[in-house]
């Protein structure tokens with residue numbers, strides 16, 4: 001079973017992901033961007049304010065393709081529970097916001113990016129969405145790069161809402177404005193239900 005954690009920068013995904021290691025010691029824990037050389041290229045692009053928006057989308061998608069074939073699919077074939085800190089929804093929400101704000105002439109960026117993934121990707125079985133206001137998310141993240149900005153994250157949040165509206169049964173929304181302990185407890189409860197414990 002493939003479970004993904006999604007949300008804005010600073011919403012607490014990594015905090016939750018780390019806490020889950022103790023609860024599911026046999027699971028495969030992974031993340032995007034990965035730590036492969038594809039992921040390193042992504043990190044360089046994210047740090048570049050003048051990165052080409054389409055090139056950035058395809059770098060992230062290349063990292064996803066390698067992540068799928070090298071980590072996700074083998075782990076699922078072994079029957080593992082796989083927990084990924086960010087996955088395809090991050091592309092749908094973030095790069096759709098980037099493309100919409102750019103000069104690139106694509107009418108429906110979110111649908112365009114979904115279409116690229118539909119050809120090869122493996123959708124998550126369930127997605128835990130850590131829901132947080134854009135300003136608080138940017139504040140927690142430290143506003144250190146082009147993505148960790150209030151206005152940009154507000155656009156990303158709207159895209160996450162569109163994704164949830166389209167597939168309400170796949171998403172579990174968790175209020176990420178609560179304390180770390182309360183958020184972790186709620187995610188653990190949701191995950192136990194999802195894996196049938």
Ligand SMILES: Nc1ncnc2c1ncn2[C@@H]1O[C@H](COP(=O)(O)OP(=O)(O)OP(=O)(O)O)[C@@H](O)[C@H]1O
Nearest residue numbers: 008009010011012013014015140141178179180183
């Ligand atoms: N529920 C919470 N309440 C307050 N602060 C939190 C909470 N969860 C995490 N934090 C703090 O917010 C910051 C960001 O947390 P974390 O790295 O887990 O978020 P993230 O969603 O993985 O962010 P990013 O996507 O930018 O990597 C950290 O300083 C963390 O300690």
Ligand SMILES: Cc1cn([C@H]2C[C@H](O)[C@@H](COP(=O)(O)O)O2)c(=O)[nH]c1=O
Nearest residue numbers: 009032033060086087090091094095147
């Ligand atoms: C997978 C993925 C990531 N991003 C962005 C979101 C964050 O700002 C950075 C790094 O992620 P982290 O969780 O803070 O380590 O990358 C993105 O825009 N699109 C994606 O597909």
